Amino acid sequence: MSTKIESAYVSASPEANIRWSKNSSLTRQIETRQGMIGVRHGRFVGGLADGVEVVEVDTGVTTALILPSRGMSIWRLESGGIDFGWKSPIAGPVHPSHVPIFDPSGLGWLEGFDEFVVRCGLESNGAPEHDDSGRLLYPLHGRIANLPATSLSIEYNEASGRVEVIGEMIESRLFFKRFRLKSRIRFHAGQPDVELLDDVTNELTSPASMQLLYHINVGSPVLGKDSTFDAPVETLAPKDAHAAEEIETWNQFGEPESGYAERVYFAKLRANEHNLTSAMLSAADKASGLAITYSVTGLPRFVLWKNTAALEDGYVAGLEPSTNYPNNRTFEAEQGRVLDIDPGETKSFRVTIHPMSDSEAVSKMAKRIATLRGDEPSTVEKMPKPGWTRGA
Known part of the structure; x- marks a missing residue:
């Protein structure tokens, strides 16, 4: 039996308090054949x-806080007693009305960035871009993370134990674009994994192009001294000369270091016959980790973000499947790394998040990645790769 409960949209904030609604149709305990799953709204x-x-979902194993006000981002994720998020210097979640996306610098997006999972896009998802006169054309990471859901609902299936939180965002500008992102965030009672099922539709009568990147951010305790990143790399290259300085240890992480400047690496990953690939960040003792599995059909590129700054400054690693590399949009379009989307067409994107709180789960994922890697050696470029980095 599947039941759908609709609620009117409202808006949604952290270190402040959450006021949970007792009367919301989204607040309920759902009894399934697989166990109880709790949903509450506030x-x-x-x-x-x-x-x-905010919408909280508790599967009995994993608890997630979803922010409909911030593009259906996942603000926090806890599983097996481990917090898989990070501690940003931003005292979030920040209401989008306080985030100056179109600040002339193009960096206003950073004033609201503290989520575990945040989407970047939809018109653009990379570095800010200005025209020859200095006018901002595309802000850092786009607008979708700061657009509120226009509708919000839950669906559940008592037999399978499945629960989905569903929100829709519209990114639009008269004469230019109208993208609808329908996001389903899926959970199963008694299970740790979280699935992101996103569909983007071009609702205008003219063709358009888009970009999308999933910024999945992991901090301490999974991230720490001697944490490692593992993926079936086909080709990897540093974004710039600064990242190239650590190319010999690109997949290894150090302890928090004051003054550390971020490093970024671009990659293509190998996939199986179903076009699925996986990547993992694991703790030094291999007793916990965070992995993702996604389809390279919609997300053919991957970005690794290393930011092992001091804890107070934002100690974090980013696992980022993407349609493209996060250079400015014009360069990516010149390289053919934007998605053309016809009038009425829908593009689908699928990402599964695997929070792992024991060594058995980490070992199982490592074996999956090794199978995906196969016997072919990975190509690791020493310097930025032409066509992947502007000016390389």
Whole structure:
């Protein structure tokens, strides 16, 4: 039996308090054949978070806080007693009204960035871009993370134990674009994994192009001294000369270091016959980790973000499947790394997040990645790769 409960949109905030709604149709305990799963709905109260809408889902194994006000981002994820997010210097979640996306520098997006999972896009998802006169054309990482859901609902299936939180965002500008992102965030009672099932539709009568990147951010305790990243790399290259300085240890992480400047690596990963690939960040003792599995059909590129700065400055690693590399949009379009989307057409993107809180799960994922890697050696470029980095 599948039941759908609709609610009107409202907006949604952290270190402030969450006021949980007792009367919302989204607040309920759902009994399934696989166990109980709890959903509750509320809003943050106070500070920059005031008014931010939040939905909590508790599978009995994993608890996630979803932010409909911030593009259906996942703010926090806890599983097996481990917090898989990170501690950003931003006192979030920040209501989108306080995030100056179109700040002339193009970097205003950073004033709201503290989520575990945040989408970048849809018109553009990379570095800010200005025209010859200095006018901002595309801000850092686009707009979708700061657009509120226009609808919000849950669906559940009592037999399978499946629960989905469903939200829709519209990114639009008269004469230019109208993208609808329908996001289903899927959970199963008694299971740790979280599935992101996103569909983007071009609702205009003219063709358009888009980009999308999933910024999945992991901090301590999974990230720490001697943590490692593992993926079936086909080809990998540093984004710039700064990242090239650590190319010999590109998949190894150090302890928090004050003044550390981020390193970024671009990659293509190998996939299986179903076009699925996986990547994992594991703790030094291999007793915990965070992995992702996704389809390279929609997300053919991968980005690794290393930011082992001091804990107070944002100690974090980013696992980022993407349609493209996060250079400015014009360069990516010249390289053919934008998705053309016809009038009425829908593009689908699928990412599964695997929080792992024991050595058995980490070992199983490592074996899966080794199978995907196969016997062919990986190509690791020493310097930025032409066509992947502007000016390389």
